[in-house]
Amino acid sequence: MSRRYEDLSGPELGERLNADSIVLLPIGAVEQHGPHLPLSVDHVIAHEMATAVIDRCGEELDVWQLPTLAVSKSNEHAWSPGTLVLSADTLMRVLLDIARSVASTGVDRFVILNGHGGNTTHFGTALREIRLETGMKTFLMHPSLPPAYGGVSTEEELGMGIHGGRNETSVFMHLRPELVDLAKAERKVPEAIAENTHVKFGGSTSFGWLSNDFDADGYIGDPTGASAEEGKALFEGAVDTLCEAMAEVKTFDFGR
Amino acid sequence: MSRRYEDLSGPELGERLNADSIVLLPIGAVEQHGPHLPLSVDHVIAHEMATAVIDRCGEELDVWQLPTLAVSKSNEHAWSPGTLVLSADTLMRVLLDIARSVASTGVDRFVILNGHGGNTTHFGTALREIRLETGMKTFLMHPSLPPAYGGVSTEEELGMGIHGGRNETSVFMHLRPELVDLAKAERKVPEAIAENTHVKFGGSTSFGWLSNDFDADGYIGDPTGASAEEGKALFEGAVDTLCEAMAEVKTFDFGR
Amino acid sequence: MSRRYEDLSGPELGERLNADSIVLLPIGAVEQHGPHLPLSVDHVIAHEMATAVIDRCGEELDVWQLPTLAVSKSNEHAWSPGTLVLSADTLMRVLLDIARSVASTGVDRFVILNGHGGNTTHFGTALREIRLETGMKTFLMHPSLPPAYGGVSTEEELGMGIHGGRNETSVFMHLRPELVDLAKAERKVPEAIAENTHVKFGGSTSFGWLSNDFDADGYIGDPTGASAEEGKALFEGAVDTLCEAMAEVKTFDFGR
Amino acid sequence: MSRRYEDLSGPELGERLNADSIVLLPIGAVEQHGPHLPLSVDHVIAHEMATAVIDRCGEELDVWQLPTLAVSKSNEHAWSPGTLVLSADTLMRVLLDIARSVASTGVDRFVILNGHGGNTTHFGTALREIRLETGMKTFLMHPSLPPAYGGVSTEEELGMGIHGGRNETSVFMHLRPELVDLAKAERKVPEAIAENTHVKFGGSTSFGWLSNDFDADGYIGDPTGASAEEGKALFEGAVDTLCEAMAEVKTFDFGR
């Protein structure tokens, strides 16, 4: 049976969703990813990952999938014509509006599956705002945690496969091979930054950046070795991990 | 070749889109439509219609399709738990953010294809706001114009098949038959209002309403006679009409 | 006895207004209307029309007249120095603030009489916002419905006497003959648009426009044949129609 | 010739107004004034005073009168059903929107004539906001300066004829005798406060108050001795004073 929230009628929603249900909101982005990838990368990954997670463990854990929010806060790419950008303020309002609506069902657990690293801190803030306003327990997951926030990137990229790098390109090749043109890709790793102890991606001192701060082409990492096979493994590993995490969400309790 | 905006890379976007291109933003809603229809009706219709229009005349008229915005201003259904509601203010910000982003490509024509009647006046206002701020020519189309704004509804419904009525149900049955349960539908036509000369849907005096003002079940019209066949005809007629309108958009000129 | 809301004292307001009363808010604009008309056109028409309606049927229907809001959303004329413009956002806040205040009296019916076509969609949106927030029944009337929203304009103007055209000029000549200089008027009809089937005023596809999109003089229509006599007939016909509509407002019921 | 801003056409506005002109915005309020006065007091006084000032010295000093803004920030009377309240935020937006519009004419001097003491500090703030944003010189005048901000009130009222007191009632009796019912008036002077050295109206420590903090009837002062004659003298004295002040506005220079 469908696990898509929007496939229910109003009365069914009242019957099927309750305090034990989990509602999942996938969020992507439509933003430049260099010349080798389309704008849709984060949107597609968030959507496909959410769908795969729901297929794997949605029924068991009573998870409901909201329509994927395609556009989000991509202002680090605003310099690139056509990147779609919701301001931080607009996006927070969207999240709060949707969360309030979801809370009206009586659901107690609300999960954001975020496909765009540029949203990570903002959604971190939103978790508390939503919890305080609606009373729901709130969670934030990533298809893969961005390297800038503690996730892993390949050693060859010095841990800086931040945007359009090897892992992301591989996963996208697995999902939409026809939309990738690896011939246009080069190694774009900001080597100088790797020498820092504190001020670097994932370092103790974080820093503000726009994607063209590093290079005019606006991607960061080395996609040249990417492959659909590698992407398949990453994707499937992520589905496993996210379902494990979702099981913890299901029983999460503050202990008070 | 794909006519989806997000399938282009950043550099391709700069090459392919120009002042003669048209960008199309489909907008739906996720809101109760009575017990016989799922929440997704407006979302699905807007998305499928946009896709069909692009397939039919996108290449010829150089139209590019943005990802469908699933959630919009559904506050007339906020009484129904689970309806997803963006506030008027949030939605205007979303539109302006997206329109500014699109305008950065140099495109001169921006079309909203609106699947939810509750957005109609607000988008009417937005056309001017976007034009004034970005300089783009702006247009608003509907899969079918809502009866409350001059569109047609069946005579049997006294022209009041406003929400979840015969036409909408038929079109949805054509698109997603498995999600319709006509057995739960009844005739819900606010007969009293039809007797008014001025204060009625499409009358000279408009009025504010919530979908449960008329009936606790929240739909307005008579879906009992709906059929996929009727829906197919309506859908295909709309695609024809929208492509005719899009051709006028292509050459639209203020004449100055 | 006075039917002006503001002529009552605080305690009288509590005694005289109740759930059966109607409160009427006239709204005009102060904006350029071409060289033949002053900025006050919409303000004067809204105010005089409201006063005439109150005189005709205010006592019988228990209608109370608020002070006319002179300035509103005239951003299609912002290019013309001196046009007074409230932003869409500011105007919505003004409406909601006033409506909340009126609702505190216990009144159940709130009518906007809008003299400026540029507000029409925005007020259409406001009807629902006010109803949802205050619970009042809300209504929108026009001295004459703008052609762009389904109203009539003369055949000679191809239905495009949108702004400063024959009807509006005639009505204003009836009200303030000394402020009209017909010698400065010409025919300014955007003929090209009339040939469209969909993308035209009142067509199935609406479009965003500024008043100088069509012509540098910023008026649209053909006022050359306007006359005070014609204006008198239009004005008096409108008063009749508005009182008929107001009687329907008085007894309007959603039928639930 | 008319000195009303709105009586000009767009092109005339460009010819008649220039950097030597002064634009005057009268602002009133629609708020309870006790049982002896209607809600319109501040609106009527601001409007009549502005008109009298324009008649007296408008031509000589090249002053142009905007339509009176009837409704403003009356939240100290929000407890009284029917008082019309713009929030501080809404009112600031209205002022800035209007001021920006006026500045587009090239006018260099913008004067607010404020009939409602509850706006005084807020307009004091607005003077700088408008100056900073538009570059216009900005001024704030009062028909009579409110006692709470350094103006005079009668000795019998211990200087606390703040709202609906003797002076205001007298002026209104002069302007609209038929709307005053002195039989309903009593002495309402908060004697205790007069004993303070610092925390009192016009003292070195100001304090926040609502009009029902002092008395359930919501007026402050002693209107019992008010008379139209006294009001006439006050009104005419104010016109003299305001024209003197306007002459200083005309030549005001920062001296740099």
Add this chain to the structure above:
Amino acid sequence: MSRRYEDLSGPELGERLNADSIVLLPIGAVEQHGPHLPLSVDHVIAHEMATAVIDRCGEELDVWQLPTLAVSKSNEHAWSPGTLVLSADTLMRVLLDIARSVASTGVDRFVILNGHGGNTTHFGTALREIRLETGMKTFLMHPSLPPAYGGVSTEEELGMGIHGGRNETSVFMHLRPELVDLAKAERKVPEAIAENTHVKFGGSTSFGWLSNDFDADGYIGDPTGASAEEGKALFEGAVDTLCEAMAEVKTFDFGR
């Protein structure tokens, strides 16, 4: 014992503060004060004055001192690089956020000690906003009332020692002698304005100004005769006065 609000633990706060307590918020500014004074003048004076007042009468009157808000609305000095400016809107939000937090303790009296004249009208407005929203009694004090709002300045400065003038410089020399360089000071008195009857500082017509309207150096007054001795006397006099005022705050009652 400490009278600093922040030195209490959460549970202590609940025990020590109650409806008879007074909470004091000192507010300064970080803004240019001419070449003879540092940016900190208003911040330091507000902070030192608050501390001295608390030391003198805090225990007796049960007053609690909040951390000094260093930065406020200094937009009249925005032309001077480095002046820290909160917008009017931002500052109002800060005040309301803090006031709501303080009101959650059950305290009934909230006093702002404002060291920056540029905030005076805005805080005057805030007194009512806070009272209306939180129910607390609200008060506004100044180390010395700004001449522009009825306070005194020296005769030699024609009452226009508005900013960086003799009194302010003297007080600061008393508090931070090492940060004053009197050698850089000159007489900067806008003599022309003194000749006005109405349009002048403290006159019946107020006006908007920026600090560089008068002189490129941005200070107003004549600090050349300032001295630490004079400053000491002014400072100590102010502490006396403020404690007298605080005693009136303690027992202030609207008398209803």
Add this chain to the structure above:
Amino acid sequence: MSRRYEDLSGPELGERLNADSIVLLPIGAVEQHGPHLPLSVDHVIAHEMATAVIDRCGEELDVWQLPTLAVSKSNEHAWSPGTLVLSADTLMRVLLDIARSVASTGVDRFVILNGHGGNTTHFGTALREIRLETGMKTFLMHPSLPPAYGGVSTEEELGMGIHGGRNETSVFMHLRPELVDLAKAERKVPEAIAENTHVKFGGSTSFGWLSNDFDADGYIGDPTGASAEEGKALFEGAVDTLCEAMAEVKTFDFGR
């Protein structure tokens, strides 16, 4: 010589600060920290740490210290009366206002030293907003990185000495021993959460929490073993680390 930004005069600011300078903004909080600590903990630590860092390396690296912002986003403690809370929106406005002001000096590097973990994600977002709007390079440092964002906490606390725990208590005992009452402290470690693999502090799935979700006393960790000695070591270590990081800030370059 003073390294405090506010100790400079306006003209000096222009001379002393330039594109090679760094401006440091310390931000604390005034919020409950359990019964053993005062509300001031984060404020004091941020302020003292900033001062120590400036003393150590301010001169060498040309760093300027802004006044500490005492109050910030403490809404996870809003349940505790008296906690001072700026909303997320208010705080972002404050940051942007201050950053714009600082950027007007020509400075190119802006560092936030954040003493309150509840701000961490929000400031992470702000880094990009400020960079995009002002062009400054932006950095975020912590006296010690919060365990919830990748920092370390003691093993005995299972890495969950989040708020008022051993490390924070120790550092505060070093700085303000007289304000700590260790007798009131207990072990408050949410053991259950430690068993999770994903949904835990610093795990791959983050979650929204309020400080009373875990325990009614609102602190998280085990302060019982805290000591001033331990605090001194932690404090001094942090100063070392922050100066190392600041040296990297000084030469930080995106490498483009």
